[in-house]
Amino acid sequence: MTAHLLWYDTPAQLWTDALPLGNGRLGAMVFGDPLREHLQINESTFWAGGPYQPVNPDAIDHLETVRQLIFDGRYADAETLAEKHLMARPIKQMSYQPIGDLHLEFDHRESVSGYRRALDLDTAIATSSYTADGIAYLREAFVSPVDGVLVLRLSADRKRAISCRISIDSPQQGEMRIGQGSQLSFSGKGKAESGIAAALRFAFGIRLINSGGTVNASGGGLSVEGADEVLIFLDAATSFRRYDDVLGHPDRDIVDRIERAASRDFVSLRDDHIEEHRRLFGAFAIDLGSAPAASLPTDQRIAGFAGGDDPALAALYVQFGRYLMIASSRPGTQPANLQGIWNAETEPPWGSKYTANINLQMNYWLPAPANLRECLEPLVAMAEELAETGKATAHVHYRARGWVMHHNTDLWRATGPIDGAKWGLWPTGGIWLMAQLLDACDYLDDAEAMRRRLFPIAREAAHFLFDVLVPFPGTNYLVTNPSLSPENVHPYGASICAGPAMDSQLIRDFLGLLRPLALSIGGEPDLVADIDRVLPRLAPDRIGANGQLQEWLEDWDMQAPEMHHRHVSHLYGLYPSWQIDMDRTPDLAAAARRSLEIRGDDATGWGIGWRINLWARLRDGNHAHNVLKLLLTPERSYKNLFDAHPPFQIDGNFGGAAGIVEMLVQSRPGEIHLLPALPTAWPGGRIRGLRLRGGMLLDLDWEDGEPLTIRLTASRNVSSILRFGQTRRKVDLAAGESFFEGGSELR
Numbered sequence: 001m002t003a004h005l006l007w008y009d010t011p012a013q014l015w016t017d018a019l020p021l022g023n024g025r026l027g028a029m030v031f032g033d034p035l036r037e038h039l040q041i042n043e044s045t046f047w048a049g050g051p052y053q054p055v056n057p058d059a060i061d062h063l064e065t066v067r068q069l070i071f072d073g074r075y076a077d078a079e080t081l082a083e084k085h086l087m088a089r090p091i092k093q094m095s096y097q098p099i100g101d102l103h104l105e106f107d108h109r110e111s112v113s114g115y116r117r118a119l120d121l122d123t124a125i126a127t128s129s130y131t132a133d134g135i136a137y138l139r140e141a142f143v144s145p146v147d148g149v150l151v152l153r154l155s156a157d158r159k160r161a162i163s164c165r166i167s168i169d170s171p172q173q174g175e176m177r178i179g180q181g182s183q184l185s186f187s188g189k190g191k192a193e194s195g196i197a198a199a200l201r202f203a204f205g206i207r208l209i210n211s212g213g214t215v216n217a218s219g220g221g222l223s224v225e226g227a228d229e230v231l232i233f234l235d236a237a238t239s240f241r242r243y244d245d246v247l248g249h250p251d252r253d254i255v256d257r258i259e260r261a262a263s264r265d266f267v268s269l270r271d272d273h274i275e276e277h278r279r280l281f282g283a284f285a286i287d288l289g290s291a292p293a294a295s296l297p298t299d300q301r302i303a304g305f306a307g308g309d310d311p312a313l314a315a316l317y318v319q320f321g322r323y324l325m326i327a328s329s330r331p332g333t334q335p336a337n338l339q340g341i342w343n344a345e346t347e348p349p350w351g352s353k354y355t356a357n358i359n360l361q362m363n364y365w366l367p368a369p370a371n372l373r374e375c376l377e378p379l380v381a382m383a384e385e386l387a388e389t390g391k392a393t394a395h396v397h398y399r400a401r402g403w404v405m406h407h408n409t410d411l412w413r414a415t416g417p418i419d420g421a422k423w424g425l426w427p428t429g430g431i432w433l434m435a436q437l438l439d440a441c442d443y444l445d446d447a448e449a450m451r452r453r454l455f456p457i458a459r460e461a462a463h464f465l466f467d468v469l470v471p472f473p474g475t476n477y478l479v480t481n482p483s484l485s486p487e488n489v490h491p492y493g494a495s496i497c498a499g500p501a502m503d504s505q506l507i508r509d510f511l512g513l514l515r516p517l518a519l520s521i522g523g524e525p526d527l528v529a530d531i532d533r534v535l536p537r538l539a540p541d542r543i544g545a546n547g548q549l550q551e552w553l554e555d556w557d558m559q560a561p562e563m564h565h566r567h568v569s570h571l572y573g574l575y576p577s578w579q580i581d582m583d584r585t586p587d588l589a590a591a592a593r594r595s596l597e598i599r600g601d602d603a604t605g606w607g608i609g610w611r612i613n614l615w616a617r618l619r620d621g622n623h624a625h626n627v628l629k630l631l632l633t634p635e636r637s638y639k640n641l642f643d644a645h646p647p648f649q650i651d652g653n654f655g656g657a658a659g660i661v662e663m664l665v666q667s668r669p670g671e672i673h674l675l676p677a678l679p680t681a682w683p684g685g686r687i688r689g690l691r692l693r694g695g696m697l698l699d700l701d702w703e704d705g706e707p708l709t710i711r712l713t714a715s716r717n718v719s720s721i722l723r724f725g726q727t728r729r730k731v732d733l734a735a736g737e738s739f740f741e742g743g744s745e746l747r
Contacts, residue, residue, distance in 0.1 A: 003287070003312060004319055006298045006641060007118035008032075011128075015040065015344050016638035016648055017299075019119040019126045023145040024330030024378075026236060027341035030141050032117035032128035037104040037139065039152070041204060042096075044334040044341045045240035047411035048191050049094035050199020053389065054416040055396040059086045063398065067481045067498075071473050075494035079421045082482060082496060086397070086425060088416025090194040093408055095351035096337055098344050099236045100170035100186055100204040102152075103221075107163060108132035119640075121316075121323040124277040125270070135161045144273040145330060147261040150234040151269055160212060160226040167221030168206060171346050178217045182208035187251055190238075191346070203250035204236040207258050231266055233258045243385055243413045280326050281319075283371040285688040286661075288315045299639040306629040311682050313632060314660055320641050321657025322370050324650060329367075331377040334411065336363045340650040349647050354382075356429035357407040357486035358567065361436050362606060362651040365576060365613070365658035368443040369667065371691045376440060380454070382413070383433055387457035390415040390430060394464050398427075402464030403457070405430035407486060422495040426484050427468065428503050434461045435510040436576070438517070442669065442693040445715035451517050458514050459527060465507060466530045472499055472553070478537040479503070485551050485569045491559035499553050501570040504538045509577050511535050541573055541580065541588055548598055549573075549580075549591040557598070564600045566607035568614065571595060575613040578668050582619055593618055601627045605636045605643035609655025616662040616677040624663050625679035631656045665700065667692040671721045674700060674707050694718035696733070712739040 011033040012018040018029035018040070027042040062085035069078035115130040128139040136157040143150045154162050167184070168176065174188020185205030190198045208215060213227030224230055235257050237250035261269060293301055293310035301313050328340035338359055339352045354360045360379075367375040390403030393415040398404070406417040407426045417424035437454055441447045469478040479499025486502070489495050515531045518524040544555040551557050551570040571592050573579040580588045592614070601611055601623075608631045615624035630636060631652065636644050643652025663677040664687060672692055683705050690698040695715040701708040707724055714733035722729045731739055 002294070003316065004121040005118055006121070006316075006320070007116060008297050008299060008639070009116060011115070011117065012640075016642055016644075017640055019117070019640055020324065020327060020340070020342050020642075021124065021126055021141060021143045021150070022327030022341050023143045023148065024328060024333035024341070026143050026148070026150060027328070028141070028143055028150055029342055029344070030126040030128075032126070032139070034112045034115060034128070034130045034132065034137070035106050035108065037106070037128070039102040039141070039150070039234070040098065040344050041100045041102065041150075041234065041236055042341050042343055043099050043202070043236040043238060044328075045238045045411060046097045046099050046190065046200060046202055046236070047094050048097055048193035048198065049196035049412065050246060051244050051412055052196045052414065053392055054088035054090055054093070054414050054418070055392055056085075056087060056089045056416065057396055059397040060399055062086060066496075067470065070481055070496060070498050073492070075490070075492040075496055078482065079494040079496040082421040082425055086417060086482070087421060088414070088418050088424070090196065091418055091420070092194040093351060093353055093410040093414050093418050094193050094196060094412060095348055096339070096343050096353065096411075097190060097346060098171055099202055100168055100172070102206065102232070102234060103167045103169070105165045110134075121319050122278065122281060123274045124281070124323065124327065125274075137161070140270075142270065142273050143327075144261070144269060145276050146272045147264070147269060148235065148257045149261045151261065151266070151273075152232040152234065153266055154227075154230040154232075156228075159228050162213065162227040162230055163225050164230075165219070165221055165223050166206070166208065166232070168204065170204060172202070174202075176220065178220070178222075182210070182215045182222055184222060185251070185254075199246045201239040201250055202236065203254050205254055205258070206232050206234045207262055208232050209262060231262075233261050240411070243389065243411065277326065280372060280374070281322065283689045284322060285686070286315045286318050288312065288682045288685045298641065302632055302637050302639065302641070303634055305632040309681070311685075314628060314682075317632065317641065317653075318370070318657045318660050321366050321653050322372060324653055325367050325370075325372055325375050328650070329375045329378050331374055333378055335360070335378040335382050336650060336654075338649050338651065349645075349649075351410070354409045355407060356405055356409060356433060357426060358569070358610070359606060359649065359651040361432055361576075362609065362655040364436065364440075364654070366654045366661070368440045369658070369661050369691050371689045371697070373444055373691070376437075379433075380437060380450070383437060383454070384457055385413045386415060386430060386433070387460055389413040391460075398464070398468050400464050400467035402460040402462065402467070403430060404464050405433065422484065422489070423487050425482050425496060426486055427480055428483070428506050430461050431465065431506050431510050434458050435506055435513060438510070438513040443691050443695065445695050447695060447716070452521065455517055455521060458510075458517070459524070462511065462514055462527065462531070465511075466534065469534060472539070476537055477539045478534055479539065479553070486567050488551065488565050488567055488569065489561050490552055490556045491561070497552055499539055501541060501549070501551055501553075502572050505541070505570075505573040505577060505579055508535065508538050508579065543587065543591040546594070546598075547591060548595040549588065557595070563598060564603075566603040568595070568599055568607070568610060571614055575610070575617045575662070582617075589618065602630055605631065605645045605652030606649055606655050608636060609643070609652045609659055612656060612659030613662050616659055617666070619677050621663055621677035621679040624659065624677050625681055628656065628660065661690070665690055665692070665698060669693055670719075671723055672696075672698070672712075674710070674722070674724045675702055675705065678702070678705055680705075694720055696720070708742070710739075710741055714738070
């Protein structure tokens with residue numbers, strides 16, 4: 001389908017022009033150059049360093065002093081002392097690493113014509129086609145979620161037309177070998193970082209199968225002469241088994257997977273790959289209308305979106321976000337990191353880690369509503385592992401029960417405060433993760449099963465809170481101290497503070513979700529009592545003198561050094577939370593709007609993605625669409641549609657896609673709001689397979705800005721209010737039951 005196609009009439013020149021492939025574990029960036037093809041390869045478990053626990057035993061001796069300095073208003077002194085004594089050791093976490101590259105060189109006597117490269121989101125296949133020397137050439141590449149390997153097929157419309165040289169290399173230290181049967185492999189060891197020794201061994205290799213022609217080893221690679229067709233099977237692996245186990249066998253793993261795949265014919269490999277990909281990708285559809293611009297190459301569409309008419313590009317952006325989620329987060333793999341699974345640098349920006357003060361959470365705003373429930377599984381598994389490693393951090397740094405994660409983690413599930421006190425001394429990263437996962441349960445068919453799975457680690461996260469919340473002098477409030485409002489600086493020349501608005505909002509959501517779960521499970525009277533003790537003592541959201549929602553307990557916003565800061569942490573209560581709402585808390589919603597106006601719309605890529613969702617919650621569709629125009633520009637979207645933070649961060653893709661969905665349908669507990677922030681640019685359209693709270697699926701068509709047809713299908717017994725504008729209708733459905741109407745009763 002052209003609606004699901006990224007395509008270009010020139011090869012990729014930069015990494016951010018190349019097209020991404022992935023099966024959750026193995027990732028590739030395909031450049032598509034007719035003369036010098038390049039595929040850059042990643043494997044989701046290949047990180048620097050090895051198992052480590054970055055706790056600081058000196059921290060507890062200075063914690064109370066830092067707290068008192070904060071309460072005394074000596075913020076800069078507190079931050080200096082915290083920097084010296086409270087931070088993790090080492091103060092930097094490990095980085096995600098590239099594993100290698102595949103190169104193919106072709107000799108064409110004549111210039112290339114009719115060039116086209118494309119990524120079909122519906123099949124997850126990247127193609128390059130062109131004519132040279134009167135011969136039509138085609139390359140097809142995919143990373144199979146079934147067979148676990150990358151498959152690259154070279155074909156032509158003439159016999160004996162394929163001649164090329166094939167090589168592999170790696171930016172890592174290791175050894176390249178040429179094996180029997182047209183094989184190349186590279187084995188080595190990862191790199192040490194921040195004083196943590198390298199523990200991972202890795203392997204990366206290919207096997208070539210040719211039809212016709214000859215294959216010879218030469219010049220450290222393989223030379224193909226006069227083949228009819230060439231199949232290349234590629235895989236990569238590491239010795240990683242778990243964050244505390246690195247005794248795997250990468251060489252054996254890649255040989256086994258490649259041999260199994262190579263024993264099958266190409267058509268079967270491709271068909272099985274497509275079927276499994278479509279099982280997930282085909283569960284959701286979106287159409288926002290079309291215009292002549294939809295026929296242009298994707299890079300030209302990005303360049304023209306802000307000033308033109310191309311609603312189909314917004315729909316494509318949603319589906320590209322879903323594609324990236326499927327490609328970077330499948331059950332049994334690692335969660336999507338700052339760059340998903342795609343990274344070419346040995347010193348990547350921000351380590352390409354998991355930043356838990358917005359970016360990790362933003363990565364996972366999309367899969368629940370976009371009907372990709374199983375893509376949440378790696379995040380759930382990560383939370384369970386963080387609950388193990390975070391116990392040591394909670395005990396050593398705070399003498400607290402339970403577990404804590406600060407603002408970053410990595411493959412090794414490090415949870416300590418890193419980077420520096422002004423960024424890292426924020427103790428509610430784990431609380432946000434748990435609140436988000438507990439909330440996501442409401443979208444699932446079997447919500448109770450996932451809630452019960454999460455309950456043990458959620459209970460331990462609550463125990464940490466009960467032990468570290470402290471009274472704010474002169475009030476009845478319980479606050480986090482030390483903490484900060486990510487990643488902003490307040491007027492006293494520091495970030496460190498007590499009780500920022502975001503912390504209270506996060507804790508309120510988390511404990512509010514945990515309490516009914518504890519009651520339903522039973523046998524937790526102490527937990528329920530502690531929740532009932534803490535919830536009433538959390539500081540409420542406050543409106544400042546300038547009508548803004550306060551970011552801190554004090555009215556500091558208008559004196560903060562960065563008035564247009566990329567983070568809008570205090571607006572968590574508006575989105576993704578439902579604590580601030582246009583109907584139930586109109587004064588707070590107006591204050592959140594004022595804060596957004598002060599901050600401004602332009603930000604980093606992910607910052608713009610968050611703002612789209614916030615304006616959608618304020619039901620200002622045209623404003624949200626204007627913010628989307630900032631995201632879909634060459635300044636904020638690379639040619640391959642990757643988000644330009646800059647540089648590349650994948651959270652902007654996921655956040656922006658979630659924001660487009662939020663403009664069309666908002667699902668809060670007990671209510672489905674249709675077209676709450678529909679811009680005039682999308683007067684008609686349709687959605688299929690949108691997942692809602694309550695375990696429902698929604699199919700919706702609209703025309704002239706109003707619902708045309710509505711179908712709800714329930715996976716479990718559910719009662720909800722169906723709303724369009726100010727019109728509301730109660731819908732009660734039993735498991736397996738559907739509701740359909742033409743929409744006239746909601747107009």
